[in-house]
Amino acid sequence: MLTDYHVHLRPDQDDTPPERYFTAANAERYREAASERGIEELGVAEHIHRFTQALEIWQHPFWRRWARDDVDDYCAFVREQTDLKLGIEADFIPGREDRMAELLDGRGWDYVIGSIHFLGDAALDYDRYDVWTTGVSPDRVWSRYFEWLGEAAMSGLFDVLAHPDLVKHWGRERPWPSRDLRYFYEHAMEGIAESNVAIEVSTAGLRKPVGEIYPSQPFLEMAVDAGIPIALSSDAHVPDQLAFRYEDAVKLLEEVGVQELAVFEKRQRRLEPIG
Ligand SMILES: [Zn+2]
Numbered sequence: 609m610l611t612d613y614h615v616h617l618r619p620d621q622d623d624t625p626p627e628r629y630f631t632a633a634n635a636e637r638y639r640e641a642a643s644e645r646g647i648e649e650l651g652v653a654e655h656i657h658r659f660t661q662a663l664e665i666w667q668h669p670f671w672r673r674w675a676r677d678d679v680d681d682y683c684a685f686v687r688e689q690t691d692l693k694l695g696i697e698a699d700f701i702p703g704r705e706d707r708m709a710e711l712l713d714g715r716g717w718d719y720v721i722g723s724i725h726f727l728g729d730a731a732l733d734y735d736r737y738d739v740w741t742t743g744v745s746p747d748r749v750w751s752r753y754f755e756w757l758g759e760a761a762m763s764g765l766f767d768v769l770a771h772p773d774l775v776k777h778w779g780r781e782r783p784w785p786s787r788d789l790r791y792f793y794e795h796a797m798e799g800i801a802e803s804n805v806a807i808e809v810s811t812a813g814l815r816k817p818v819g820e821i822y823p824s825q826p827f828l829e830m831a832v833d834a835g836i837p838i839a840l841s842s843d844a845h846v847p848d849q850l851a852f853r854y855e856d857a858v859k860l861l862e863e864v865g866v867q868e869l870a871v872f873e874k875r876q877r878r879l880e881p882i883g
Pocket residue numbers: 697723725770771
């Protein structure tokens with residue numbers, strides 16, 4: 609079994625209205641590309657900030673810029689017009705857990721993917737609102753990121769934690785911490801292990817400035833030691849990015865001794881052998 613669950617039906621660009629992208633024909637393009645690449649388990653996970661309901665959770669200018677669509681229309685489209693699993697990529701916004709739970713509850717997801725794209729108002733993987741222009745030291749940014757990742761796990765809001773070391777997104781183009789990175793990973797590991805959430809291995813990092821899979825091999829080794837289940841995704845935004853460089857991901861998983869992948873249905877998780 610191979611999976612691709614963290615998939616967007618459209619690029620992060622203007623002029624990507626649901627009328628054009630939330631269509632049976634577009635879903636079929638994704639299904640065909642996935643079949644060609646041996647992906648049986650395919651699901652979509654739109655960014656929560658594309659939905660107007662998200663503004664009840666958070667009012668960051670980035671969210672206000674993007675919130676246009678209706679989350680129930682999205683759910684109905686995936687359920688009624690496609691054979692794809694229904695997911696969403698939701699942010700962890702500390703202090704807003706109740707509001708987030710309200711949006712997520714009762715909408716019939718197969719899985720909810722939890723992400724940290726912002727530390728407070730500062731962005732980790734976007735060059736506006738860039739965390740690296742705030743003057744906060746890299747050690748502090750990395751510590752806070754992984755503390756929040758542990759809290760995101762413990763919030764119980766999510767089934768999978770996306771791109772678990774996204775803080776490395778810019779690679780050496782931005783300040784980099786001086787300590788062994790495992791020091792920072794430790795901040796998150798206990799919360800993740802205790803919460804029974806899965807972590808994502810994402811090949812998206814290979815397309816980003818850092819040029820490596822999320823998470824790093826040492827992070828993954830620590831997670832495997834702690835018995836944390838692994839989900840595999842590409843974070844594709846177009847059909848051609850589905851299963852992007854999965855051969856690299858499968859090799860990494862083999863190296864660290866992962867033999868099974870998390871599979872989701874109606875927010876229930878089971879493990880299936882990789883292959
Ligand atoms: Zn993301």
